[in-house]
Amino acid sequence: MKTQIRSKTVDRLTKREVEECAFLTHRKAGMMEDALRGIYNESPYYKTKGRAIMLRDSNNGTLLSWCLLFGNGIPRAYFYTHKDYRRKGYGTLVYNHAKRFEPNMRVFPTNYTNTKFFRSVNGQQAPGYDWVE
Numbered sequence: 001m002k003t004q005i006r007s008k009t010v011d012r013l014t015k016r017e018v019e020e021c022a023f024l025t026h027r028k029a030g031m032m033e034d035a036l037r038g039i040y041n042e043s044p045y046y047k048t049k050g051r052a053i054m055l056r057d058s059n060n061g062t063l064l065s066w067c068l069l070f071g072n073g074i075p076r077a078y079f080y081t082h083k084d085y086r087r088k089g090y091g092t093l094v095y096n097h098a099k100r101f102e103p104n105m106r107v108f109p110t111n112y113t114n115t116k117f118f119r120s121v122n123g124q125q126a127p128g129y130d131w132v133e
């Protein structure tokens, strides 16, 4: 599939992009939606401190995977890939793109899958958390 990646600070996101990104999260069961909406509703200056990196299907525009970079001081990042499009390397594409902006971003491994993912993209043990089966 042909894909395209786009990066925007949160102040430049359209309302539609915010809704698409907010939908492609664990929603109320996770932190990513709240973090995005929180930053989007902040002051114009603070909004420039958040960034969304969005990977889409070039043909129909479907949002396949995205990440939210945020935080003053230590940059932090959340990632999410559409369930139908996992294990296709899209999360890795987004991660590598995010690294251009924040080489030292802090990530949040919380389970077996995302720990494997962060180890894969980091090429080492994911920082901060070690998932034990």
Ligand SMILES: CC(C)(COP(=O)(O)OP(=O)(O)OC[C@H]1O[C@@H](n2cnc3c(N)ncnc32)[C@H](O)[C@@H]1OP(=O)(O)O)[C@@H](O)C(=O)NCCC(=O)NCCS
Binding pocket: 065, 077, 078, 079, 080, 081, 082, 085, 086, 087, 088, 089, 090, 091, 092, 093, 108, 109, 110, 112, 113, 114, 116, 117, 118, 120, 121
């Ligand atoms: C974690 C997540 C973002 C990975 O996205 P993805 O697009 O499927 O990732 P990729 O296809 O780039 O995977 C890269 C590598 O990560 C590892 N990996 C990813 N998913 C895995 C799984 N379910 N089991 C084992 N390893 C996995 C593999 O090494 C994989 O390479 P491989 O497919 O060649 O073996 C996705 O599973 C997701 O959205 N999970 C829910 C949200 C979440 O947990 N986000 C992270 C915390 S904020």
